[in-house]
Amino acid sequence: MYTGMLHTHTLMVMLFLLIYxxxxxxxFFSSTDKLAGFSxxxxxxxxxxxxxxxxxxxxxxxxxxxxxxxxxxxxxxVLASIPLAVVAFKKGNKVLALISLVLLIYAYGISExxxxxxxxxxxxxxxxxxxxxxxxxKIFSEQCSHCHGMxxxxxxxxxxxxxxxxxxxxxxxxxxxxxxxxMIPYSKILSADQIEAVGNxxxxxxx
Ligand code: HEC
Numbered sequence: 001m002y003t004g005m006l007h008t009h010t011l012m013v014m015l016f017l018l019i020y021x022x023x024x025x026x027x028f029f030s031s032t033d034k035l036a037g038f039s040x041x042x043x044x045x046x047x048x049x050x051x052x053x054x055x056x057x058x059x060x061x062x063x064x065x066x067x068x069x070x071x072x073x074x075x076x077x078v079l080a081s082i083p084l085a086v087v088a089f090k091k092g093n094k095v096l097a098l099i100s101l102v103l104l105i106y107a108y109g110i111s112e113x114x115x116x117x118x119x120x121x122x123x124x125x126x127x128x129x130x131x132x133x134x135x136x137x138k139i140f141s142e143q144c145s146h147c148h149g150m151x152x153x154x155x156x157x158x159x160x161x162x163x164x165x166x167x168x169x170x171x172x173x174x175x176x177x178x179x180x181x182x183m184i185p186y187s188k189i190l191s192a193d194q195i196e197a198v199g200n201x202x203x204x205x206x207x
Contacts, residue, residue, distance in 0.1 A: 077107040084103070151163070
């Protein structure tokens with residue numbers, strides 16, 4: 001369910017941005033007739049796209065672990081840019097159109113750069129000074145607990161309760177390496193030793 005929502009959301013965001021881009025280009029480089037014609041043709045699909053875009057966004061915001069305040073910034077930016085754009089295209093106001101396009105691209109940019117993969121990759125070197133027996137626990141609390149919960153029982157973003165997992169240690173390590181559905185692959189983020197450490201840590205939770 002979560003993964004389906006995530007894919008739908010991403011696709012809708014892309015389509016949404018594309019329509020905005022085309023409209024802005026028409027506004028700047030073409031006649032108002034062409035813009036009006038395009039806006040009229042795209043009206044119904046655009047309504048469907050923006051409804052799906054907002055509905056999946058709301059679902060994701062509710063069901064995603066606490067990823068940080070950037071999520072609220074993003075939501076605010078999107079909500080501010082939509083009425084701006086509506087006014088801009090209606091009145092043919094180029095400045096407003098540009099501002100709203102920049103805001104939307106900015107919102108898209110923060111989701112990309114603040115996404116778990118990006119954020120986590122920048123945290124890895126932090127484990128260097130940590131005593132080896134604590135590495136698993138530290139990695140878990142920093143990289144895994146916002147979906148799995150500090151106790152491993154969390155089920156945010158469609159995560160599995162790790163204390164109830166019946167997978168073997170090897171299978172768990174495979175999932176940690178390759179990721180699964182909403183869980184990102186860690187093979188490029190953590191070293192093999194770190195993956196083994198956190199694998200052992202979560203395996204011990206299920207015993
Ligand atoms: C973005 C959220 C998220 C993060 C962060 C995350 N996971 Fe997961 N994890 C999931 C989801 C979702 C699943 C279920 C995948 C499926 O089977 O559909 C899962 C499944 C697992 C499983 C398999 C459990 C089972 O019985 O099927 C293990 C083990 C696991 N995660 C360990 C970890 C470890 C260790 C980390 C940190 C290095 C981590 N996860 C980080 C979301 C996350």
